[in-house]
Amino acid sequence: MxxxxxxxxxxxxxxxxxxxxxxxxxxxxxxxxxxxxxxxxxxxxxxxxxxxxxxxxxxxxxxxxxxxxxxxxxxxxxxxxxxxxxxxxxxxxxxxxxxxxxxDALAGGVNDWLLQAFDISSSKPVTQSVTSAGPYNKKLQLTISSTDRESILKCVSGIENTFTTVNELNKEFCEINILCGSGTIPAILESTQCFCDKIQSTALFDIQKIPKSGYGMGRIGKLTSPISVSEAVERVKKHLGLAHIRLAKGIGCDSISSVAVCAGSGGGLLKNLNVSLYVTGEMSHHDVLHAAQSGVSVILCDHSNTERGFLKVLQESLTKVFQNQVDIQVSKSDKDPLDVV
CATH class of the missing domain: 3.40.1390.30 (NIF3 (NGG1p interacting factor 3)-like)
Structure with missing residues (x-):
């Protein structure tokens, strides 16, 4: 080829x-x-x-x-x-x-692979990738009571060339964000006119980029059921094929119900997240200290150990992409420069 x-x-x-x-x-x-x-x-x-x-x-x-x-x-x-x-x-x-x-940002990429060390019920990127807005240059934002959400969504669902997302603000209110072109706004306003007395606020924004669902840096995952810190350690070691990792146990962190992962160096990304555990290759002393003192456990595996295992997955994926027209091999010489001695 x-x-x-x-x-x-x-x-x-x-x-x-x-x-x-x-x-x-x-x-x-x-x-x-x-x-x-x-x-x-x-x-x-x-x-x-x-x-x-x-x-x-x-x-x-x-x-x-x-x-x-x-x-x-x-x-x-x-x-x-x-x-x-x-x-x-x-x-x-x-x-x-x-x-x-x-x-790293790819849906099904390195970070999704790293998260597979755990049984996950739901996941999302730590930071979301954005892409060109294409036909959408406006965002109409409606703040409404959560009880009226489904009725309004039904009204706007039939309008062509729109993309709608919902952001829960609290138990009582939510935001409906409708991406659209300038010419579509009158149709949206007309379709929601009967809800005027129920819409708390309306705002219109110019946009150039929109979120790319499932794509972004790092991953946050909610576990199907809580596990112990020691079980989390064993799961990571097994998934990465490592005999040893480093652990900083968070103060008061006795079980793991959620995890944030970042392949490679996670110090810049894994900060002040509402999870039980961080898994990454490396973080600075002060970032680890801050997390542990804040009740978040940290597992460090060395930088490339959190990435290298993905190559086998990539080999299978690219074999399909190239429809077996090229021979793809994972290097046997490649390894992390650090050894535990």
Whole structure:
């Protein structure tokens, strides 16, 4: 399969726009065309050991979860390990593609996989991804009594080119948010006119982006039933295939009923959340201390250990995406740089 076709399918699988603004995702090394891709190697980190493995296997493309080119490179010299990899890939006509945080945000991506350590009844992203509003450039927000919600939703459900969500404010009131185009507003107002005396407030907003359901950074999951902290530890170790993890038990945290996960480094995302447990690769001492003193237990597994297991899932997914037209292999040389000794 031609490299351009491969990249197009990868971008359809996970839109690069899902990635964080600071990230460097997409095609990082492109051999001169034509470049036929028959073998793809998956890795979490592109080290020299992984590069040699890819060469021995005659890979045409390496998909490295972490981007091997991140900071600007002012020169390529053989005294630097990362430079040796990049020049080697260029010389051996091996393309490099990195998805990184686009796979973190992806529905069914790295964070959803990490959450599978637990039996979950419901989940949502910690922070929601947004996408182009498309035909919607307005948001009409109605604050109403919760008892009138279904009646109003029924009235607006038949209006074309609208997208409606409900936000529960408390037990008594909720917000109905209707995304629409400017020309649709009169029809919405007319359909809800009979509820004028029941609508607490009405507000109209201009919008450029809308939430992308199921997509976003991190995940918050509600467990089907509470479990002990020790059982949570064993579940994480089993799911990630680890003999040891690090635990900070939250003060007064005797059981786990909800969990927030963040693959990789979770310190910036897992803060002041209403859950029993944080699971991530790494957090700073002060972030762990704050969580534990606030009654939230913390499980740390080392950065790439919370990501690498997803590669097997990715292998199956991409095999279907490429309809078995390319051979996909997970690197055997890739591993976390830290060992417990």
């Amino acid at each position: 031609d490299l351009k076709s491969v990249v197009k399918k990868l971008q359809q699988f996970a839109d690069p726009s899902l990635a964080e603004s600071w990230d460097n995702v997409g095609l990082l090394v492109e051999p001169t065309p034509p470049h036929e891709v028959k073998k793809v190697m998956l890795t979490n980190d592109l080290t020299e050991a992984v590069y040699r493995e890819a060469c021995d296997w005659n890979a045409n493309l390496i998909i490295s979860y972490h981007p091997p080119i991140f900071a600007p490179m002012k020169k390529l010299v053989q005294s630097n390990w990362k430079d040796r990899i990049i020049t080697g890939c260029i010389e051996n006509r091996i393309a490099i593609y990195s998805p990184h945080t686009s796979y």
